[in-house]
Amino acid sequence: MPPPPRKERADAQRNREAVLAAAEELFGAHGDPERVSMDDIAVAAGVGKGTLFRRFGDRLGLVKALVERRTEQLRADVVAGPPPLGPGAPADARALALLDALLTLKLDTRPLMLALESAGRGSPYDNDTYELWHAELTALLTEARGERDAAFLAHALLAAVRSDLIEHLTTHGTSPDHIRAGVTALTRATLRRP
């Protein structure tokens, strides 16, 4: 067995935070995440491009790190928080709460989530966070309406809150409340026994 990995060097840690902060800032400022280049981020963070890429591997890695940061709280709440989001509430109430929370998250961090969904190949689904939501929702749907089609329906519900759809709706005049009502209606319909 090799000795335990040495801890991160101080300068490395500082730079990592600087990059994350700069990236969050830049993605937040520009509406279109594709217009934020890795160069821009490196410059804004006061760091060389080499540093940026060594730390995060590629563009997708950076975006994933940012998203993970932003979803940490929600992940914790879903797995072990208070009802209705956390365990303890009935399945249908939990599903409604989860979808609503996801919608809120997407509305609050539109450009970042858009960046995730449009970075790299097949990204929207190759993603630990997505896996978690999907597993959780599948379990809730199974409990509420039976196992049949539960996995697909969970995908479908998550597809209904995809960032680019939310983006499209909000930029075409649909109000957040309207979207919220729609998501709730869809979730209710999906939860009912066939």
Next chain:
Amino acid sequence: MPPPPRKERADAQRNREAVLAAAEELFGAHGDPERVSMDDIAVAAGVGKGTLFRRFGDRLGLVKALVERRTEQLRADVVAGPPPLGPGAPADARALALLDALLTLKLDTRPLMLALESAGRGSPYDNDTYELWHAELTALLTEARGERDAAFLAHALLAAVRSDLIEHLTTHGTSPDHIRAGVTALTRATLRRP
């Protein structure tokens, strides 16, 4: 009024077809549409890059032209074909038929549809064809379950058959029949009155 626009020159027409054929071929061959460059298409078509871009404007224009070609038949059937797809059948049957037909289309032309959804900015929704499906579905849902939330639910149903989701499912072992069953279940649930 200016005189009617002169007709397309013969060489131009030949080249247009050559480009469309080459592009369809290349997108079909490669799994990942982003790995097919405009250069590749021009070379495969035996045509200069200038010709390619003059004709189609940009990458998105080319993909749109390709997709329009592929969806022509379905569009015609939905607007004026025989039931259950065309007018005449009850709204719920038409909605089920439409979703099923769309799923079949996506399964048959995966790489091409993937190319559409990942080409250019905000593309999946800025698209005449999408508008048509959405309008049609919204009308059917309104008829079946009332006006409330119909527009959003139509978006949600279409999101459930998005190419990248279909791609993800098929490459992770879900069979087409399984997906089909899921789409049907979702559509049925959505059609029911609240």
Next chain:
DNA sequence: CGACTATACGGACCGCTAGTCCGCTTTCGC
């Protein structure tokens, strides 16, 4: 049939991007 013009052709060219590479600097255990 030959000449003339609008139209189209093609590939060199440009600007920009993600990602690499390696000589130099910094950190930190001893």
Next chain:
DNA sequence: GCGAAAGCGGACTAGCGGTCCGTATAGTCG
């Protein structure tokens, strides 16, 4: 302090979408 390991940074590369313009050709008209 000191030396090796870890980290740094920015010049560099390859490849992309898209443009430009001198050249070639189709179609037309006398």
